Amino acid sequence: MARARERAAARAELKNPAYEIFIGILSILSIANLVLVLVFAADPSLQLILSVMNALFSAIFLGDFIYRIATAPSAGRYFFRGFGWADLLASLPFPQLKILRLFRLLRVVRLLRDLGLRAIWTILIHDRANSALMTLLLMGVLVLQWGSIGVLAIEEDADGANITSASDALWYTMVTISTVGYGDQFPVTNAGRLIGTLIIVVGVGIFGTFTGYLANLFLGPGRAKDETDAEGDADTDAVADAASSGVAGGAAAGAVAVGVAAGADAADADADVPPPQDDRAGDHAERLQELLTRSEENIAEIRRMLADATP
Secondary structure, eight states: OHHHHHHHHHHHTOOOHHHHHHHHHHHHHHHHHHHHHHHTTTOHHHHHHHHHHHHHHHHHHHHHHHHHHHHOSOHHHHHHHSSHHHHHHHTSSOGGGGGGGHHHHHHHHHHHHHHOHHHHHHHHHHOHHHHHHHHHHHHHHHIIIIIHHHHHHHHTTSTTOSOOSHHHHHHHHHHHHTTOOOSSSOOOSHHHHHHHHHHHHHHHHHHHHHHHHHHHHHHHHHHHHHHHHHHHHHHHHHHHHHHHHHHHHHHHHHHHHHHHHHHHHHHHHTSSSOOOHHHHHHHHHHHHHHHHHHHHHHHHHHHHHHHHHOO
16 A cells, blocks of 8 residues: 555656656757767767767756755655665766766666556647647757768868868757848758758757647637637526516416416306406506516516626
8 A cells, every 4th residue: 555655646746748758858859969979089070969868867967956945735745765866966967977877867767667658649649739839849959960970070170161160060959940131150061051941950850849839828718718708698697588588478467367367266266256457457457567666677687696696
C-alpha cells in the first residue's frame, strides 16, 4: 500500500507527456554536447557554438526546475526525493555538474513505464497544441545548433564567403530562424543555401505555431465565457416564456374550472328556478376578469424574480 502511494506521488510530479519528452531529449542533447566538447577540444569555433548551446540548455533547465518546484504537490518531496537537487545543480553553468542531467531521463523512463507507449501516443494526438509546440521548439533548438555547425563547416572556406566564424554562423542562424533576415550574413554555396532554406521553414513553423498557441491560450477562455453567457440568457428567456405560458394556461384552466363549479352550484341550488341568463353571464365575466388580472400580476412577478436571479 505504501509503495502504491509512493508511485502515485511520483506520477503526480510528472508534467504533460509532450513537455517531459521535450525536456528528456534536450537532456540527451546536452550530454552529447559534453562529449563533443571533449572530442573537439582543439576546434575553437565548435567550442564557441557548443558553449552558447550549453548556456541555452542551462537557462531552459533552470526554468524547468523553477516550474517543477512551484507546481509540485510537495516541494520538499520533489527536491529531496524527486531529484530536484540534481535538476538544480545540473542547471548551473558548471561542466562538472551537467552529467546530473541524466536524472531528468529517469522521468521520461518512468513516464514510458507507467503510461505505456500507446497511452502516451494517444495523449500526444489529443493534445495537439502542446505536442506541436514542443515539437517545433525542439526542432528550433536542433536547427540552431546543427544549422550553425553545418553552415560554418560549408561556408567558412568558400570563395566570397561572409560566414567565416562561429559568431557569424550563430548570428545568421538566429536571424534566419526568427524570420527577421537582416541580410548582412548569407550563404554563397548551394549546400549552404539548402541549409538556409531548412532554417527558414522551421522558423516560420515555430513562430506561426507559437502565435496560434498564444491566441488560443488568451482568447479561448473569453470566447468560452461569452458562449456560456449566451446559452444562459437563452435558457433564462426560455424559462420565462415557459413560466408565462404555464401561468396563463393555469389561469385559464382555473377560470374554466371555477365557471363550471359555479354553474353546477347554481344548478343544484336553483334547479327549479334558474337565474336569469344575463345575470349569470355577468358574474362569470367579472370572475374571469379578476382571474386574468391576477395572472398578469403573477407573470410580472415571475419576470422580476428571473431578472434578479440572472447574473
